[in-house]
Amino acid sequence: MPDKKDCCCNSKNHKMEKFLEASLLLLLKRQCAHGYGLIEQLELLGFSSEDMNVSTLYRTLRKMEEKGQVKSYWKAGGGGPKKRVYDITDQGLKDLEEWRKIFEYRKERIETFLEMYEKQCEYEEVL
Amino acid sequence: MPDKKDCCCNSKNHKMEKFLEASLLLLLKRQCAHGYGLIEQLELLGFSSEDMNVSTLYRTLRKMEEKGQVKSYWKAGGGGPKKRVYDITDQGLKDLEEWRKIFEYRKERIETFLEMYEKQCEYEEVL
DNA sequence: GCAACTATGTGTAGCATGCATATAGTTTGC
DNA sequence: GCAAACTATATGCATGCTACACATAGTTGC
Numbered sequence: 541m542p543d544k545k546d547c548c549c550n551s552k553n554h555k556m557e558k559f560l561e562a563s564l565l566l567l568l569k570r571q572c573a574h575g576y577g578l579i580e581q582l583e584l585l586g587f588s589s590e591d592m593n594v595s596t597l598y599r600t601l602r603k604m605e606e607k608g609q610v611k612s613y614w615k616a617g618g619g620g621p622k623k624r625v626y627d628i629t630d631q632g633l634k635d636l637e638e639w640r641k642i643f644e645y646r647k648e649r650i651e652t653f654l655e656m657y658e659k660q661c662e663y664e665e666v667l
Numbered sequence: 668m669p670d671k672k673d674c675c676c677n678s679k680n681h682k683m684e685k686f687l688e689a690s691l692l693l694l695l696k697r698q699c700a701h702g703y704g705l706i707e708q709l710e711l712l713g714f715s716s717e718d719m720n721v722s723t724l725y726r727t728l729r730k731m732e733e734k735g736q737v738k739s740y741w742k743a744g745g746g747g748p749k750k751r752v753y754d755i756t757d758q759g760l761k762d763l764e765e766w767r768k769i770f771e772y773r774k775e776r777i778e779t780f781l782e783m784y785e786k787q788c789e790y791e792e793v794l
Numbered sequence: 795g796c797a798a799c800t801a802t803g804t805g806t807a808g809c810a811t812g813c814a815t816a817t818a819g820t821t822t823g824c
Numbered sequence: 825g826c827a828a829a830c831t832a833t834a835t836g837c838a839t840g841c842t843a844c845a846c847a848t849a850g851t852t853g854c
Contacts, residue, residue, distance in 0.1 A: 556773055557684050557810095557841070559780075566784055576801050584783065586776040596842060598802060620800045621850040640784055646683055647777045649713040650770045653686075656711065657693055657767055684810070684841090703832050723811055725833060730810095747831045748819045 560600055561609075562639035563587070565632050568610060574623035575601055601626060609635050687727055688736075689766035690714070692759050695737060701750035702728055728753060736762050 563585045567578060575598050579589055582597075604610045609632035616622040628636075690712045694705060702725050706716055709724075731737045736759035743749040755763075 570787055585779055593843060643777045643780055647774060650774045653690065653712055653770055660697055720812060
């Protein structure tokens with residue numbers, strides 16, 4: 541990851557549109573979980589606990605429920621305050637598959653960008 | 668590119684944060700150009716002329732000039748109305764290099780996502 | 795009893811983008 | 825000579841994602 545200090549582009553520019561939503565769908569496909577517990581798991585997908593924005597996480601989950609991608613229920617016991625546990629729905633599984641396609645496409649475009657950049661640098665070196 | 672029809676995620680979700688800005692910097696590193704002329708060149712980086720949002724393009728270029736990434740001057744002649752031609756600046760070149768790093772990073776994260784998705788699907792098939 | 799931790803939520807603002815619309819000079823066809 | 829099409833640039837408004845700050849409340853440890 542590029543150093544955020546001395547970077548023209550501040551940390552806000554590192555965000556990737558909707559990557560959080562898609563990541564949550566993927567984690568919930570593996571197993572149901574509650575918001576706070578998902579923070580740890582998100583590290584598997586490159587989100588750092590320090591930078592992790594908890595309010596965004598909760599808001600995203602509620603929006604995903606509005607859209608019918610996940611459903612939630614309250615669960616008490618097991619230590620600590622009660623948790624709102626999320627399950628993925630059929631709609632969520634379909635949407636996750638769409639995200640997979642979108643990310644394949646984004647990856648290709650990024651690769652095209654990187655290749656053009658490299659070629660241009662090589663070309664300039666020859667001059 | 669995934670089919671936009673029948674997609675849970677509408678076309679708006681295909682956009683990639685700041686990809687246009689970075690693409691413009693890359694194209695202007697190759698050679699100076701005016702806004703309208705950049706539309707064609709953007710196809711090299713996966714932007715389709717039909718979908719291309721011209722207003723966003725012009726607004727982005729003006730913002731980039733405010734940030735000192737590019738500078739512009741008016742050029743008459745050569746047929747058609749006069750053009751505002753953009754040149755990349757030293758700041759723009761530095762920022763482009765930062766974008767390269769950011770996109771390498773984004774690519775890695777997308778790859779992590781895709782790998783986890785595939786593994787999960789394989790795992791479920793075995794069951 | 796109080797601090798630290800777990801857990802969930804809202805209010806507000808910034809910022810990138812899309813859609814619609816405005817403006818105006820240039821070229822082409824009749 | 826004039827209308828239509830094309831080239832070219834720009835702004836107003838709405839939407840949507842994210843960040844930052846703040847609010848709330850139950851649980852555990854000392």
